[in-house]
Amino acid sequence: MTMLNALKNDTNLTFTENGALTHKTTTSNLMDMFAMGAAMRQRDESDIILMWRKAFQENPVYALKCLFYIRDVRGGQGERRFFRTILTDAAKQADSREAIRRNMKHIPEFGRWDDLYAFIDTPLQEDALSIMKHQLALDVECKTPSLLAKWLKSENASSKESTRLGNITRSYLGMTHKEYRKVLAALRTRINVLEKLMSENRWDEIEFDKIPSKAGLIYKNAFARHDLERMKNENVQSYADFAKDENTKVNAGTLYPYEVVEKAINLMEPQPQSYTWARREKPALDNTDRLMINKYWDNLTDYFNGATFNALAMVDTSGSMLGTPMNVAVSFGLYCAEKANGPFANHYISFSSRPQLIECEGVDFCDKVDRIVATNLCQNTNIEAAFNMLLTTARRYKMSQADLPQNIIVISDMEFDRATGNYSYWNERPNEEQMHMADTLMEGIAKQWRAEGYEVPHLIFWNVNARQSNIPMLDGSKVSYVSGFSPSIFQSIMTGKSGYDLMMEVLNKERYACIQ
Template identity: 30%
Template sequence: MTSSPSPVTTLLGPPEIRHPPPTSVTAPPPQPPPTPPPTGDPLLDLMDAGFNADPSRPLMDAGVNGDPSRPPIGLTENLSPTYISSGDSCLDFFFQVVPGTAAETVAELLSAAWAQDAATALKLACHLRGVRGTGKSDRDGFYAAALWLHRHHPKTLALNLLAIADFGYLKDLPEILHRLIAGANVRAKAKAERPHRGPKGRCFGRRPCCRQSEKLPPTIKAGTREERIAADLTRGKILSAQGAEIRRTKRTEMAIRAIERHTRDPDYRLLHDRVADVFAELLAADLRHLSAGEVAKISLAAKWCPSVDSSYDRSTLLCEAVARRVFPRSSDPDYLSLSDAHYAYRVRDRLRRAVLVPLRRAIELPEVYMSAGKWSILPYSRVASVAMKNYKKHFLKHDRERFTQYLDDVKKGKAKIAAGALLPHEIVNDSGDEVAELQWKRMVEDLSKIGSLRNCIAVCDVSGSMDGTPMEVSVALGLLISELSEEPWKGRVITFSERPMLHRIEGESLQEKTRFVRMMDWGMNTDFQKVFDKMLDVAVEGSLPADGMVRRVFVFSDMEFDQASPNPWETDYEAIRRKFEESGYGEAVPEVVFWNLRGTSRSTPVVSTQKGVALVSGFSKNMVKLFLEGDGQLSPREVMDSAISGREYEKLVLYD
């Protein structure tokens, strides 16, 4: 058995190609929480006593900052002066691309970054996908970047595939091929169609998928029982035949499209062949490990390789390409006399039977046990984090006693539960069940092993423009920062909308903490400066020494701040620095981590050269690691460079 890369292979596709068959409520005004007992930290005690009180001082006057060298400046959605670029195209890509950013915007920002520094831009594109390390886990953003790479730098994408797969999963490779064949927005279209389907896939309304019913004979509501049964059977047979014909036609069209693209497009052919090479080489190596009893060395190639006749296989014909490489004609004398069609059929079937099935069994995929109904021997400790989230209801339904015992063992420290690939808000949204509680605990524990946050607090934007997923992420990341902070800041968070409020999060479980956070003050405005105005108020009134000021503030927001400065074209951060200097705290301005959570915003609070700040974005907890590991002064470019400095980035090479 060999798996050496082969020259361009002619794909045949399914036999249908060669032998086609015949033809709102208003809430009461918020009340400030009661003053907690003293903490021992001078600033926090002052904030507990006075931060949530009504403002008593007007904004200070100041001059205009007229620096002509700064990048273009514009206005936020709420008319506050802001930069529309950091002045560094790579940093703009790093800061402005978040989950939900339009593919066209991703391409535009990546193009500008590539023109500035191609090597850094390639790293940033892969950083979007990073599930581990300090990556963003932004799957769709990465796919948009990958399609741009294929369009403009096809060799760089194709020849870096194995390195790129390390940032996410091998499944990304057939997904890229699928999007190239079916269209970049194929997933968005499928998602848009889902709400129109009822239980068991039944269509509602006058949808195209219901047109087949026009050809059915009318339902007979009268007549004998035998006549009604016969009519129903006839309708069922017609419907079944129509469904089979639709599926057969669709499969044939997909295969023809895949073959034509592979034949006529050399860039696509290079990418397709490299994907097939990667899977073939890994699967062949895994079979050798399996034969030698070295199960721990087996990769996840069998898990992510498309199953024969799966949707990926039908749209890309990838299984045929992989099978031809794993089982070339020279590997078996019987293959030499076979026609090409018969040979392709034989090796595809052998790929399924002799490669994918035994390897998937060896790596103990939960799906193998579930599909076989072998719930009683399913190894829960081997279930990945996303699979655990998706399958937990099935585990409780089919194997409640064993699964409950496993969760008890996790609580006692006798077993572990995976949480690495989940985003904080995904766990928080499931708070209330035992799995979410344990996965949140595991996430906090894993991050705590890296380090803790000293003298830090999270500021969560809960204004109207954050409605939806950005609001959920803001709350979840704010809760995570509060859990990772050292005392006395542990469990503290500030929300800001019309009026900033300092909160001590109450509750022991994730469900209780989440319930408390969701009951906090929400509003429509985004008065960011008021957060720092209140800090200054309590510091000045309490005669706080400069070294008692909070050191770092995480701001989770869409950056669409309200206009609050009396000086024309003075940005919010410039106004904050000015106020601190005028109040005698110029050397104690807190470091600010601006964390962007909305993909439709271009507002950029600071320029790339501004010291004492960071510009980050996304929904992943991985970015928090940057601030757990380092303790030096922040700057936007240095934080970005740190995020893409791991060994995995050193494997990336520019080819065109």
């Protein structure tokens, strides 16, 4: 070990927002990107760019694979801002520009055609527009055009930036304003763009089972409002009947579980009426909106595919998780509990000021969400108490190691409370010398388990809101780090691999072989 590496190792300690001693990094820039990159929606662009540059410097090829995994809307995490921020910066940097140029043709497959607009005003602008021009020429001639026309910017858009991008696109294509408008309109008609059908009041032509995932959720209220217009055509099924029909399916392949949970919360959560404390009645079981939300949840991709997986999720329901992060965590807890067949099926542990064993029960999905949300404490982040609950129960009933979960999936922003047990450190934050004498929070928990004759299970720390960079490391233990809002990573977690090997299991998938 060099002196510099020794110094980095010795200074790789920090504190969570709530005072727990933890680590700054995994010591691998690539793994840091994998562990936190898909959970950086609230971070500054400079943080995103710095993370990318360090990972690219460490391993250019795998940094690119990780970048495309984070963007991948089908098999990855589907993060748009992170991806586009890096594309713009990387195109401007001499050391990464050619690597981005080489892989540019794959962007529409892993993301969307409008991701290419990230290259406008960069040295790769013409390369991006050239790809669009080539595909547009193919689409005009072929029977099954791509979705390019859907995502090309129009010149008459309400957004000034969209209008500017539309002008740049039209100019590069060498078309007049009228020609560009007519080409887009013709292609959008051929690809049956949903928004075009809606704007033209062609409600009876909408096929609910073929609507893109997110659009189906976004426009469900509009479909319900226009059901009478749709029913003027006696040959089509009404939206209400479609919702009630147990044999109908919806396209939910690119939906995040939390997006469906949010719709259920908004539907079921009692709201004050006027200025009174009267509570609004929950929608009936046959309510069209409720039935459609249930249908979207039931049609989410099952990444467990019926397999048995011995795992227990720990869901952070502290106040710092309020909003989307908590909905993501709850959705993963419910998703794992429902779909991972194993000894802890239909259960997970939530932790805040105190841990709770949550049983996922209800007459339908919306009812389950309603009951779960009512248990969220929204207080502090005492993960130590959650591990103590497992340890105390195991000790009281003389459980063997085999009786414990083989995998614990901690879904959180990782801003844990400082230790409170007999292995806690100083009442005040320690100085530099004391920090190196103290155990981190997770090291202390592992020591307590070993003192009782147990090993901490394989821990998967799933970051859903990386507000700052901290990593709950454990030396010599099976610990893995993932991030993001998509459950697709469950496929790789089930392989039994951990840590760096788990990351490589994901990035070495055949899907990312084209990224070089």
